[in-house]
Amino acid sequence: xxxxxxxxxxxxxxxxxxxxxxxxxxxxxxxxxxxxxxxxxxxxxxxxxxxxxxxxxxxxxxxxxxxxxxxxxxxxxxxxxxxxxxxxxxxxxxxxxxxxxxxxxxxxxxxxxxxxxxxxxxxxxxxxxxxxxxxxxxxxxxxxxxxxxxxxxxxxxxxxxxxxxxxxxxxxxxxxxxxxxxxxxxxxxxxxxxxxxxxxxxxxxxxxxxxxxxxxxxxxxxxxxxxxxxxxxxxxxxxxxxxxxxxxxxxxx
Numbered sequence: 338x339x340x341x342x343x344x345x346x347x348x349x350x351x352x353x354x355x356x357x358x359x360x361x362x363x364x365x366x367x368x369x370x371x372x373x374x375x376x377x378x379x380x381x382x383x384x385x386x387x388x389x390x391x392x393x394x395x396x397x398x399x400x401x402x403x404x405x406x407x408x409x410x411x412x413x414x415x416x417x418x419x420x421x422x423x424x425x426x427x428x429x430x431x432x433x434x435x436x437x438x439x440x441x442x443x444x445x446x447x448x449x450x451x452x453x454x455x456x457x458x459x460x461x462x463x464x465x466x467x468x469x470x471x472x473x474x475x476x477x478x479x480x481x482x483x484x485x486x487x488x489x490x491x492x493x494x495x496x497x498x499x500x501x502x503x504x505x506x507x508x509x510x511x512x513x514x515x516x517x518x519x520x521x522x523x524x525x526x527x528x529x530x531x532x533x534x535x536x537x538x539x540x541x542x543x544x545x546x547x548x549x550x551x552x553x554x555x556x557x558x559x560x561x562x563x564x565x566x567x568x569x570x571x572x573x574x575x576x577x578x579x580x581x582x583x584x585x586x587x588x589x590x
Contacts, residue, residue, distance in 0.1 A: 338507060338590040339363070339365075339589055340362070340530065340559075340590065342561065342584050342585060343360040343371075343375070343384050343389065344358050344376075344409075345561050345583050345584040346584075347581075347584065349585060354383060354584070355583075356377060357562075358375035358377070358379070358406065359531075359561060360373045360406075361373060361530070362384065362389050363500075363509070365464070365500045365507075366500065368396055369393055369394050370394065370398065370464070371398070371413065371420070372511075373407070374397070374399070374407055374410055374413050376404050377409060377412075378412045380409045380412075381416060383584060393417075394413075396460060396464070397413060397422040397423070398423045398424070399422065399423070399424040400531075401425065401496070401514065402428030402429060402441050403432060404441065406511050408441075408442075410442065421450055421452045423454055424451055424452070424453060424454065425453070425494045427493055428441065429446035430494065431443075431482040432479065432490060434477070434478050434479050435478040454466050464499075464501075466496050467496065467497050467498075467508075468495065468496045471515050471516060472491075473490065473491060473516070474514060475537075492514040495511070495512070497509060497520065497531075498510075499524065505527045505590070506524070506526045506527050506528075507526060507527065507528040507529075508524050508530070509530045509531055510529070510531030510532065511532060511562075512563050513532055517534065517551065521554050525555075526556055527556060528559070529556050531561065531562070532561055532563035532564050533568075535563070535568040535572075536563050536564060538565075540567060544568060545575060548571070548572045548574070548576050549575050551579075552577060558579040558580070559581075559588060560572070561581060561583070564581075
């Protein structure tokens with residue numbers, strides 16, 4: 338399995354741009370997969386610089402209904418004319434952070450290439466989309482607009498990509514709003530890749546406790562995006578098998 342980070346909050350290379358968002362290109366089980374599309378066209382610009390052909394992607398996935406994961410959908414539709422795009426049905430609803438709209442472009446949500454998922458779905462052999470029913474970890478000011486009311490976001494629009502090759506289980510998450518510990522303990526993957534949503538947490542006892550719980554799981558972690566760079570550096574004190582995945586980075590699993 339090969340994974341290339343096309344968009345992320347950080348970059349180690351001058352020719353690779355960064356933004357608050359996430360996009361991963363994955364080659365696994367004989368398929369070319371695009372997991373999330375960042376918040377803009379940057380994922381595509383970086384793909385060109387990295388030699389990744391977006392037009393040849395077989396499967397696209399949007400992890401949840403936020404702009405920093407599906408903002409590049411319009412560009413993807415322009416470049417790739419055939420790949421189905423798997424998304425939770427509820428990911429097309431209007432999501433807000435306080436008074437700021439953070440959902441997907443509503444003009445694109447009736448595209449006939451969107452395949453709506455409602456929980457677990459087998460895409461093909463070795464590739465599944467999965468979710469969990471646990472309560473979200475910390476919604477803060479993130480809300481769903483229902484008519485003229487705002488209610489706390491349940492994050493039932495979040496899904497994860499589970500890739501099984503042989504005995505190895507690799508789980509990929511966008512932001513882990515349902516709680517990275519709950520996700521890791523539920524699926525028990527050998528490898529877990531994605532944002533942990535720790536970026537607003539203080540580097541103190543609570544984060545230490547979470548780090549120790551993650552370290553107790555037999556798993557290799559590659560984190561990014563909403564984990565936060567400062568928080569990642571703190572996590573490395575307590576999690577032995579953790580690395581950071583910046584835009585332009587490539588890993589073989």
